[in-house]
Amino acid sequence: MTAEIGQFSLVLALFVALLQGIVPLVGAYRQNASLMNFASSASLVQFLATTVAFIALTVAYVSSDFSVLNVVKNSHSLKPMLYKISGVWGNHEGSLLLWVWILALFGFAVAAFGRNLPGSLKARVLAIQGLIGVGFLLFVLFTSNPFERIDPAPFDGKGLNPLLQDPGLAFHPPFLYLGYVGLSITFSFAIAALIEGKVDPAWARWVRPWTLAAWGFLTIGIALGSWWAYYELGWGGWWFWDPVENASFMPWLVATALLHSAIVVEKRDTLKNWTILLAIIAFSFSLLGTFLVRSGVLNSVHAFATDPARGVFILGFLIVVIGGSLLLYGLRAPAMKGGGLFAPISREGALVLNNLLLSTATATVLLGTLYPIFLDAVSGAKVSVGPPFFNSTFLPLAIPLVIAIAVGPLLPWKRGDLKGALSRLKLAAFSALVIMGISWWLAEEAPILAYAGMALFAWLLVGSLVEWADRIKLFRIPLAKSWSRLKNLPRSAHGMTLAHIGVAMVVLGITASEAWQSERLGVMRPGESVTVGGYEFRFDGAEELKGPNYDYLQGSFTVFKDGDEVVQLTPEQRVYTTPPMETTEAAIWPMLSADLYAVVGEEDGKGGFATRIYHKPFISWIWIGSIVMFIGGAFSLSDRRFRVGAARKKKAMPVAQSPVAGV
C-alpha cells in the first residue's frame, strides 16, 4: 500500500504545482488578492503531498519492501539501518524525490515567513517555484518513478554500491540538494523581479538570506564530498576536478559572487541587473549539474546509471528554464534603472572585482568541464581535461581574489582610499613575510607557489583580524568598551570575518598539504618499519576478518614519534558481497599539524602487503576552514535584519547606527 500512497501523493503534488504555477500569476497580473493568496495554500498542500511521498519511500526502504523495484535495486535486508535510510536518496529516483521534497519545503517556507513581502512579488515567486516543481514532478513520474512495483518480488535486494555505504556520503547529497534547491528561491525572486520590472533594496534583503543559506549548505556538501574522496578512495587526494565535482563547484562559485553583489543592491541600490543575472546563472548551474550527472553526456566515476530518455527530458527542461529565463532577462533587464554611482576604488568597486574574478573562475571551470564534449562534437577526438588545466587557469584567478578579500572590507562605500586601506594592512603584509621566512627555514624546499600560498594565508588571516579589531577599536579604547562595541556589532560583520578566516584556513590546508606532503608506497612485511614525515610507521601485519555485510583485510600499523607511540592505525580493504566490490578504508590520524594516512592492499604472496603511507601537513584545515566558512554564513544569517518580522519588532534604535556592511 505504501508505494501506492506515495505514487498518489506525487500525482496530487503535480496537479497542485500546476495550479500554483498558473493561478497566482494571473492573480498578480489582475491584482486579484484571493487568486494571489492561493499561492500560499497551494505551497502548503504541495509540501504535505511530497512529504507523504518521501515518507512512503523511506518506509519501503526501512521495512525492506522488495516488491518496490527501487528498493530491490538499491537495498539489501542485511544492510545497516543508517544505509537503509540513506539508500532512499543514494540512487537516481530517490534523490530526485528528495530534491522535489526540499523544493516544496523551501516554497512553503517562503509562503510561511514571507508575510511582509509585497503581495504580487510573493505570488509571483511562489508561482515560479510551482512551475519548477511541475518540471521535476513530471520528470520523476514519467522517467524515474521510485514507486514502481516488481512482480514477482525477489527475496532480497541487490544492495547499495559499497562506495556509497559511508557516513560522509550518506549526508553529502542532502546538503548539496539543500544548496541547489536554495538557489531555486533566489532564481524565483529574480524572475519575479523581471516580471514586475523593479528591484528594490527590500528585494535584496530577501534574496541575500536565501543565497547565504544555499551557499552554506553547498559549502558543507562539497566539503563532505571531498572528505569522502580523501578517506574512501585511498589515494590521499581530495579534489580531482572531475566533471561531477565541478558541477557542484560552479554553483558554489556563482553563489559566492551573488552573496556579495546582493550586498551592493541592498546597501547602495545598484548592480541590480548583474545580481539578477547571477541569480539566474546560479540556479542554471544547479540544473546543469543535474543534467551532466544523469544524462550520460559526460563520463564520470560519480555518474548515476544513465538513461537516454532522461537525458532528453532534462535537456528539454534546461532549455525551457535556462533559455527562457535568460531570454526574459535579455528583454526586460535593459529597462531596469541603475542606482547610485561609485568610484572604482570603493567597497562597491571591490565587490565588483570579487564578482569579476569569481565569474571568470566559473567560466574557466565550465570551459574545462565542457571542452571534451565540444572537441568530441567538432573533431571526434577524445580528450580528458585534467588537473593541470584547472590548476593553471584557476590559481591565477584565485590568488588576486584572496589578496583582495583582505582589502575590500577596509574600503568605505562610494569612494575609498586604497593607500589608507593598505597602510592598515601593514601588519598583514609583515606577517606574510614572516610566515614565508618560517616556512623557508623550517620546511623542505618547495616550489615558489608554496611560499606564495603561505603568504596569502597569513595576509588574509591577519588582514581579516585587523579589520575586525578596527571595528571594535581593540586596544585603542579600554577593553570593556571594546567588548560593548563587539556586542553591538551586527552579526553579519562577525559572519564576514569568520567566513574570510575560513578561506584563509582552506588556503593553508591546500598549500601545505600539496607542497610538503611526504609519502611512501611499497611492499612491507610484518615487523618492518619506515619513516615518513618524521614519523616511524611499524607494520604489525594484517589479518582477514568479517564485517556486517563484507569481509575485510585489516592491516595494523604502530606509529612512533621520537620513540614514543603516537597511535595505532588499522586500515581496511573490504570485499562486499552484494554487490561484489572492493573498497579501501584508509586509516587516518588527523592532527592539527598534519594527517597520518595509511592504506593496506593485497598480499604479494610472499608474506608482504602492498602499503601506502602519507604524511600530509595541515590538510585537516581544508575541512576545518570549510566548517568555519559555514559558521560564518550561519552567523550572518542570524543577523537581526534578516530575522522574521524583524521590521515589526524594531525598537527605537535606528538601524543606520552601524555603518558597517555584512559579508
Add this chain to the structure above:
Amino acid sequence: MRLGFLAPVLTFAVIAAVMAYALFFLNPKEIPSELVSKPAPEFKLDPVPDYGPGLETAHVKGGKITLLNVFASWCVACMVEHPTLMELSKGGKVEIFGLNYKDKPDAAAKWLGKHGDPYSRTGMDLNGRVGINFGVYGVPETFIMGPDGTIIDKIIGPITEKDLKTRILPRIQGSDS
C-alpha cells in the same frame, strides 16, 4: 546596448546545441583502444583452477579469429553477457579465451562452476598486469583477435545484440569463407 543583454541567452544556446549533439550522437564510454590493429602483447598465464589449460600469446595467433573475453567473478555486468558467450561457444563458431581479471582463483572457479564455462582456455591475471598491457579499461571487455594475433576490435562493456550482429558474427563468417 540591448544586444549586450542577450549575450547570456546566446551563449547558453551554443552550449545547449552542443549538449544536444552530445546526447544524441556521442558516447563518452566509447574510448578507442590505442591497441586496435596492433599485435597482442606478450603474456603467459596459469589457468583458473580446474578450468582448461593456461593461456599465452601463441594461442591467440592460432591462424583463425578468436575472442579474448575479460571477466571476473565480482563483475555484475559479466553476468549480463554470459549467456551470449555460452551460446557462441556451444555453436562452436568461435574459440573464446577467458582472461580472468584481478580475481581470486577460488571465486573464479566457483563462478564458472555455477554459471557455466564458455572458454576453451582461461588465464588468471591476478595483479592485472596483462590487462594493463592490453589496455583493459573495465570489466567486461572483449577483444576480437585476428588469425595472426593482431587486435581487430574491442568491445567495451557487455556484448550487446548489436555488437554480436555487426562486429562479431560478420568477422567470424568472413574468416570461414
